[in-house]
Amino acid sequence: MKNPVGQGKPADSVCRYLDRVLAEKGAGYLVLLDPDRAATGDLVTLAKRSQDHGVDAILVGSSITLKPSFAECVAAVRESVSLPVIVFPGNAFHVVPGADAVFFLCLLSGRNPQFLVGEQAKAAPLIKAYELEAIPVGYLLIDSGERTSVEFMSSTLPIPRDKPDIAMAHALAAQYFGMRYVFMDGGSGGRSAVPVEMVRAVSQYIEIPLVVGGGIRSPEEAGAAVEAGASFVVTGNILEDDGRGELIEAFARAIHGAGASRTETASVEATAGRLRR
Numbered sequence: 001m002k003n004p005v006g007q008g009k010p011a012d013s014v015c016r017y018l019d020r021v022l023a024e025k026g027a028g029y030l031v032l033l034d035p036d037r038a039a040t041g042d043l044v045t046l047a048k049r050s051q052d053h054g055v056d057a058i059l060v061g062s063s064i065t066l067k068p069s070f071a072e073c074v075a076a077v078r079e080s081v082s083l084p085v086i087v088f089p090g091n092a093f094h095v096v097p098g099a100d101a102v103f104f105l106c107l108l109s110g111r112n113p114q115f116l117v118g119e120q121a122k123a124a125p126l127i128k129a130y131e132l133e134a135i136p137v138g139y140l141l142i143d144s145g146e147r148t149s150v151e152f153m154s155s156t157l158p159i160p161r162d163k164p165d166i167a168m169a170h171a172l173a174a175q176y177f178g179m180r181y182v183f184m185d186g187g188s189g190g191r192s193a194v195p196v197e198m199v200r201a202v203s204q205y206i207e208i209p210l211v212v213g214g215g216i217r218s219p220e221e222a223g224a225a226v227e228a229g230a231s232f233v234v235t236g237n238i239l240e241d242d243g244r245g246e247l248i249e250a251f252a253r254a255i256h257g258a259g260a261s262r263t264e265t266a267s268v269e270a271t272a273g274r275l276r277r
């Protein structure tokens with residue numbers, strides 16, 4: 001499946017490109033590559049395969065990195081695909097030149113000042129010097145049924161799975177802070193994906209797009225997240241275990257299929273609105 005939106009590097013900004021993905025497809029598919037979990041060559045292969053099978057953008061990131069080659073990995077991936085490559089940083093060390101953009105994360109679900117503003121103050125001058133596009137993202141860590149690397153590394157508590165009201169309040173705070181997206185993440189390799197009831201409650205409560213990731217292992221789960229209101233779905237681990245083009249394409253089809261019915265609904269509502277006027 002060719003990506004009809006992502007042909008060539010975005011001429012304007014990654015944010016506007018992602019807006020176009022949402023306008024044209026109703027939902028987008030983001031694949032996360034973790035430089036610590038595979039050799040750069042394997043990640044480049046996965047990035048190319050992702051592009052060929054319907055993925056909308058590539059994230060590169062990790063909660064922690066043991067290898068010193070994060071920057072080389074970002075550059076090699078960006079060199080190999082025309083899709084936008086966005087750094088999804090675990091800390092300020094992950095802000096490296098050679099990406100198209102960086103998710104400027106604020107770990108709003110936590111109460112640790114290091115991840116509310118400390119890492120950001122270290123990262124901001126680097127982002128400016130490297131002329132990266134900073135995309136402000138309110139990041140909410142959701143309990144995925146086990147202790148994740150993000151929880152440990154950030155020394156923050158995740159939002160309990162059965163407390164959608166807490167997630168809603170934090171997501172709305174992200175919107176009022178002027179953030180571009182809310183990212184509800186169970187953390188990489190979480191036992192369970194973010195509950196669809198929570199995705200639905202949050203997406204109906206806020207007006208900015210919702211990114212959902214962590215523990216999504218099947219196209220059905222990805223499609224269900226979009227049906228519940230997610231604008232973007234992220235998968236990481238599953239493609240490290242099984243990076244076949246068929247599986248990537250099945251995820252893309254499930255996400256874009258659920259997104260397409262949303263754009264149809266929006267167009268029916270717009271028509272009805274025009275008729276009512």
Ligand code: 1GP
Nearest residue numbers: 188189213214215236237
């Ligand atoms: C983690 O949302 C990403 O931050 C991806 O999670 O690796 O569990 O798919 P998985």
